[in-house]
Amino acid sequence: MPTTTTRLRVRYAETDQMGVAYYANYLVWFEVARTDFLRHFGWTYREMEAGGVFLPVIEAHCEYRRPARYDDELVVETSGRLVSKVRLTFEYVVTMAGQTDVVASGYTAHAATDPAGKPCRLPARVHEVFA
Amino acid sequence: MPTTTTRLRVRYAETDQMGVAYYANYLVWFEVARTDFLRHFGWTYREMEAGGVFLPVIEAHCEYRRPARYDDELVVETSGRLVSKVRLTFEYVVTMAGQTDVVASGYTAHAATDPAGKPCRLPARVHEVFA
Amino acid sequence: MPTTTTRLRVRYAETDQMGVAYYANYLVWFEVARTDFLRHFGWTYREMEAGGVFLPVIEAHCEYRRPARYDDELVVETSGRLVSKVRLTFEYVVTMAGQTDVVASGYTAHAATDPAGKPCRLPARVHEVFA
Amino acid sequence: MPTTTTRLRVRYAETDQMGVAYYANYLVWFEVARTDFLRHFGWTYREMEAGGVFLPVIEAHCEYRRPARYDDELVVETSGRLVSKVRLTFEYVVTMAGQTDVVASGYTAHAATDPAGKPCRLPARVHEVFA
DSSP states (O other): OOEEEEEEEOOGGGBOTTSSBOTTHHHHHHHHHHHHHHHHTTSOHHHHHHTTOBOOEEEEEEEEOSOOOTTOEEEEEEEEEEOSSSEEEEEEEEEETTOOSEEEEEEEEEEOBOTTSOBOOOOHHHHHHHO | OOEEEEEEEOOGGGBOTTSSBOTTHHHHHHHHHHHHHHHHTTSOHHHHHHTTOBOOEEEEEEEEOSOOOTTOEEEEEEEEEEOSSSEEEEEEEEEETTOOSEEEEEEEEEEOBOTTSOBOOOOHHHHHHHO | OOEEEEEEEOOGGGBOTTSSBOTTHHHHHHHHHHHHHHHHTTSOHHHHHHTTOBOOEEEEEEEEOSOOOTTOEEEEEEEEEEOSSSEEEEEEEEEETTOOSEEEEEEEEEEOBOTTSOBOOOOHHHHHHHO | OOEEEEEEEOOGGGBOTTSSBOTTHHHHHHHHHHHHHHHHTTSOHHHHHHTTOBOOEEEEEEEEOSOOOTTOEEEEEEEEEEOSSSEEEEEEEEEETTOOSEEEEEEEEEEOBOTTSOBOOOOHHHHHHTO
């Protein structure tokens, strides 16, 4: 499975009064990570949308193992998998930079749609990445 | 299962360039809904934290069926379930106000901890709600 | 000056590790408050955008006096003022529900544009509100 | 005036249905930029809070000139200025990477407080940066 790595730092805005990163932000980091994944394979999600193909999320899941705190540097390992001609799944594993313990892990499932929201086939370039 | 209802309106801030509510915001709405759930049963998550018991999320899941748009009024139906003496699960169903079609549904699982992050028993008041 | 009132509760997601509402969220609350302002006068910002007029923010300002905390109920008093045929300003005063001490106050300035981002005149209905 | 530079990319989560970065996110980017500013001068805001000094925002201002879009790479130039023994101001200029046109500019004012929220003197290390 093609895999890429994204690094990011926990922002103050992303913490909550428990002193840790608020749980919804992991889904934002997953989005940053899959943008990097696509960019790594030679194009961008921005170009894909410009080309009329959208990738809305149809399912998201996250398991939280250890808290992440303000200013922590995190590593998100992202791998992608073609589920069908119209569906794509990304898996994410978040660790603290320089450590192996898992902070969180999860996945998102996506269905390709046209600008009107109708299902459509993923572009050939996406198929090539997973070939 | 005890169940409560929360109403909220999609904020402009919560939309993205696809013209729909960004997927991570559903987890924020789930949080608003479970705060209401606890309040409905006579106390608040705020009091619970003041009493030294925290409810960090250990797992979150959401399935997205239909897009929600800016200014849409949404209804979140929330039900809670005691999984063990230290674990609690909430389930959420999001619909458009006045409609029955599901916009999204999901759950969050929580483990009670003390201020140091160590697992602890849920307060007796929580047990009573689910008795 | 036409004035409206909006009530909202501080979400857990909106707190930070200082235990108070994170400062950028006040701009989100200002947006919720001006959406209510427009709705109060018989139509909605949603309709305005559907009609091809956008109101991007060209300036935002906020002064923070007292912290707001999780689950606090806040009141935002919003007043609007027409600055020219294309410009509009909103002023906001945030207080804790049932109290008069100011939590924060600020303003946003807006310029009407068409869907392509070119300046355009505010709709007649907007002018009527401020007549 | 000491000045530092921060680079960041607009996240999908940060866009709104107008297709541009939502205005409140600029305050988040300002926070990321001042965290970098402090780090650049040999310590971190995280250490400062651990040492019992907090820097809550007492005023924030932003002027928006040109829209920023998803995946745009932005540069934030940040300069800091000591206003008194307890007050600090940061100024920010946001441009598109590789361009000189200003996307947005603004400032934040901060007052040093102890963990109880009482005003306190800025640490000697902060004074040295601005000496």
